[in-house]
Amino acid sequence: MDVTSQSTALLTDHYELTMLQAALAGGTAHRRSVFELFGRRLPEGRRYGVVAGVGRVLDALERYRFDDGVLGHLADARVVDDATLEWLASYRFSGDVWGYPEGELYFPYSPVVVVEGTFAEGVVLETLLLSVLNHDSAIASAATRMTCASSGRPCIEMGSRRTHEEAAVACARAAYVAGFEATSNLEAGRRYGIPTTGTSAHSFTLLHDSERDAFTAQVQSLGTGTTLLVDTYDVTEAIRTAVEVAGTRLGAVRLDSGDLGPLAQQVRAQLDELGARDTRIIVTSDLDEHAIGALAAAPVDGYGVGTSLVTGSGHPTCGFVYKLVSREGPDGAMVSVAKKSQDKGSFGGRKYALRRRDAAGVAEAEVVGVGEPPVDDGDDRTLLVPLVRAGEVVGREPLERGRQRHFEARDELPLQAHQMSRGEPVIPTLHVGG
Structure with a gap:
């Protein structure tokens, strides 16, 4: 329909x-x-x-x-x-x-x-106008705080699995207006022309007999510019394997758990030591504007934001x-x-x-x-x-x-x-x- x-x-x-x-x-x-x-x-x-x-x-x-x-x-x-x-x-x-x-x-x-x-x-027209503007403006009002806190580093909207399927599309649109660079939601891309992005989840790694097999399959299919998820098992070992598989031109690694600030410092040092100095570090994991702001001094290159964004970061209506x-x-x-x-x-x-x-x-x-x-x-x-x-x-x-x-x-x-x-x-x- x-x-x-x-x-x-x-x-x-x-x-x-x-x-x-x-x-x-x-x-x-x-x-x-x-x-x-x-x-x-x-x-x-x-x-x-x-x-x-x-x-x-x-x-x-x-x-x-x-x-x-x-x-x-x-x-x-x-x-x-x-x-x-x-x-x-x-x-x-x-x-x-x-x-x-x-x-x-x-x-x-x-x-x-x-x-x-x-x-x-x-x-x-009362209810129709209020339902659209109360929702979308609440999302955009949360999104602008996040993009301000990110200090110019890109934010990606990733909240589709945390809200109603049509609300997810509206959220992606509102977040884009307020400075988010892209969304994971393909319907928002189709309907509104918002850039979409995404690579893999933990299930893809768990599908394979080893993390190396998973990384190899992803790189062979999507190229060395892809983003590898490195916190399924041991991050240090995953970083080493990722660079061995993709080479020093690996596009990015993603961290989705742990104490993200110190972990990003550790990962940046390891990537640099392995020669992957241009490999970016993307962080996710229940981020909001305060968590993003706390990572300002960390070597983070981008943020993926989900639940907090699509719920207005504590204020789901205006x-x-x-x-x-x-x-x-x-x-x-x-x-x-x-x-x-x-x-x-x-x-x-x-x-x-x-x-x-x-x-x-x-x-x-x-x-x-x-x-x-x-x-x-x-x-x-x-x-x-x-x-x-x-x-x-x-x-x-x-x-x-x-x-x-x-x-x-x-x-x-x-x-x-x-x-x-x-x-x-x-x-x-x-x-x-x-």
Whole structure:
């Protein structure tokens, strides 16, 4: 089954459609409305977040159609009444969507997505937008910490076996946006053009009568540039055998267990002594940003990251919410609305945003204008871009552009943003106007 052709209309919560039914019956469904997707706070201890999944959102919006199969299910399950089913049959989003583009950074109360249309058009998109952006942005926010900690050494995404099969593809995409160089997931390579890589696991070594036999088979098939896994039995003996089999032009060795820092020092010394000075050392084994940072002084040439990455390194969601912030009043004018509960409040009104920068281009604040755009003092950068205009997708771009944008946005941050210690958001969010 080709997931790219499936309707996304049922990737939603039941109450989205019961709200729609009640609004249609009450005559308020067609009021002009503005919805906003934002996070009230960053995950605890994080200095900034990364927006990822925008391209996936646009793909999902284009497939948000209530076809005969979807309508049949809703009718059989009696989710909504016949009048609502009739309205859904012709559903096409005809409004505008603005958003932070792929790879951009976000902070508390950043208006990551702004949806303008009727209440009916916008309310049914809530769950879909939140599920994609909460997941992908959480992965990218973890990935950027890892690529910062790696100090320029390449990181490879290897988490497919630790998450849902479709989540694995999305994780690879989000990690690539945030600086990972490659993925082990072939579907991510096919779907998004992300470089893929991989050689062998311990089972391949255990299949053979000896480690030498396994190394010989791999080198004969994949060439001397391959990466040999050297910790199945004895690392020192494996390194010696690897160089004997592949020669001093062996591409790399991989360490997947043990105390990786001292072990990498030992392996580097042994490889150099054997003349394999250009053979790289790749490390895996439950790495996260802190473990990567601890290996900064070790002779490591690359990192393979799995479980921690695909679970957001302890924060598997961003906590994004989707709220109505403005709607049409009885006189036709737009009225700001907001939830006022003590710990889950929000700011009403249509938002605009820019990143305030000093004369040297260093970010100083996230400035959110309520009701009108904030004033650019000459060094600032506008954040919201058009994604959908009058129902048509206008914001699709190559994944490489999002990746480059991320590097550019990250380079704007003050130096303390790259510290792995827990802390507050590296720049404040300021609301103006309203």
